[in-house]
Amino acid sequence: MATIGIDGIRKSFGAVQALQAVELLVRDGEFLALLGPSGCGKTTLLRIIAGLETQTAGRVRIGERDVTDLPPRRRGLAMVFQNYAVFPHLTVFENVAFGLRMGKAPKDRVQRQVERAAALLHIEPYLGRYPAQLSGGQRQRVAVARALAVEPEVLLMDEPLSNLDALLRLEMRAELKAVLAEAGTTTIYVTHDQTEAMGLADRIAVMQAGRIEQIGSPAEIYHRPGSRFVGAFVGSPPMNFLRLPVRNGAAALGDLSLPCPPGTAAEVLLGLRAEDLSPAPPGEGFAFTLRVAEPLGSHVLLTGSAANQPMRAVVPYEAEGVGEGFAPGRVLHLRPHPGRLNWMDAESGRALEASR
Ligand SMILES: Nc1ncnc2c1ncn2[C@@H]1O[C@H](COP(=O)(O)OP(=O)(O)OP(=O)(O)O)[C@@H](O)[C@H]1O
Numbered sequence: 001m002a003t004i005g006i007d008g009i010r011k012s013f014g015a016v017q018a019l020q021a022v023e024l025l026v027r028d029g030e031f032l033a034l035l036g037p038s039g040c041g042k043t044t045l046l047r048i049i050a051g052l053e054t055q056t057a058g059r060v061r062i063g064e065r066d067v068t069d070l071p072p073r074r075r076g077l078a079m080v081f082q083n084y085a086v087f088p089h090l091t092v093f094e095n096v097a098f099g100l101r102m103g104k105a106p107k108d109r110v111q112r113q114v115e116r117a118a119a120l121l122h123i124e125p126y127l128g129r130y131p132a133q134l135s136g137g138q139r140q141r142v143a144v145a146r147a148l149a150v151e152p153e154v155l156l157m158d159e160p161l162s163n164l165d166a167l168l169r170l171e172m173r174a175e176l177k178a179v180l181a182e183a184g185t186t187t188i189y190v191t192h193d194q195t196e197a198m199g200l201a202d203r204i205a206v207m208q209a210g211r212i213e214q215i216g217s218p219a220e221i222y223h224r225p226g227s228r229f230v231g232a233f234v235g236s237p238p239m240n241f242l243r244l245p246v247r248n249g250a251a252a253l254g255d256l257s258l259p260c261p262p263g264t265a266a267e268v269l270l271g272l273r274a275e276d277l278s279p280a281p282p283g284e285g286f287a288f289t290l291r292v293a294e295p296l297g298s299h300v301l302l303t304g305s306a307a308n309q310p311m312r313a314v315v316p317y318e319a320e321g322v323g324e325g326f327a328p329g330r331v332l333h334l335r336p337h338p339g340r341l342n343w344m345d346a347e348s349g350r351a352l353e354a355s356r
């Protein structure tokens with residue numbers, strides 16, 4: 001078992017700054033999701049940890065070892081690539097066995113570990129085929145099986161399930177989580193799918209433009225985003241942000257006066273999750289003008305505005321106070337869950353410490 005330490009990693013490709021002083025410590029046996037939009041540097045960071053790319057500055061540690069100057073094969077890790085490269089001239093069995101053969105594993109161990117990984121990824125029927133005879137999703141599962149077969153201490157995966165259909169993806173996700181937890185494998189899992197990150201990870205590192213914006217448990221990232229970017233990137237619908245005037249230490253939202261953290265400027269940004277809003281009697285909430293209502297089954301997604309700014313709310317279909325239904329143009333009264341107010345600096349978009 002092993003930790004992964006990233007100390008001040010920078011990477012430039014000519015004029016492009018792909019990574020800017022990344023600091024990260026992945027705990028022993030932890031499942032860490034690296035989440036961020038396309039181009040934010042996820043693959044670059046993973047390739048540097050694996051030793052496939054040379055950083056401009058900084059160091060990489062695995063367990064007690066500084067591996068910065070070691071070649072990939074001496075770092076003691078396995079990686080699943082974003083483009084799931086498999087060897088076209090080898091059968092599926094030999095593809096999955098590849099790392100074990102490189103490590104000169106005895107024959108019976110190769111057989112046992114290949115079978116185990118193949119069963120897990122549901123690719124047993126294809127062990128005798130060549131990659132050209134497989135679908136994209138099947139090839140991707142071969143690549144994941146190849147990494148798992150060596151039973152690595154550290155596993156790096158770059159969007160490993162992106163080519164699977166929704167149902168298979170859900171199933172593979174649950175199985176991967178169970179197997180890696182049981183084996184105690186330290187895992188970094190790259191994805192730009194926030195539901196996948198929320199569902200799988202012990203902690204999530206949210207990246208933007210070459211830096212880590214926030215690291216925390218899925219609940220922290222979701223309920224206590226460290227910045228406007230994180231609040232908007234994680235969750236569907238994204239977190240609402242309202243720019244509100246502050247007077248005498250309180251922000252005014254319709255009829256509501258909400259005490260702000262001490263030292264707040266003349267304007268503040270209030271982050272509210274759509275489901276942290278609920279109907280209230282007039283006078284006890286703020287006015288919300290409804291534009292569109294979309295039924296989601298047990299709940300309704302309401303799109304409209306409050307304080308002249310766009311807002312979305314998710315409320316139970318039969319909520320008290322909703323009475324006359326959801327006709328467009330109707331004014332509803334809503335109130336926020338008092339424990340779920342996210343105060344952010346109106347200029348920088350960073351969370352105000354005192355609200356956390
Ligand atoms: N070999 C390269 N030469 C020049 N620029 C590169 C190279 N590789 C990556 N970049 C740039 O570095 C930045 C980060 O790229 P990276 O592949 O790490 O993004 P990513 O987060 O993995 O994105 P995606 O989700 O689309 O895979 C991008 O702006 C990209 O254009």
Ligand SMILES: [Mg+2]
Pocket residue numbers: 042043044082158
């Ligand atoms: Mg990538």
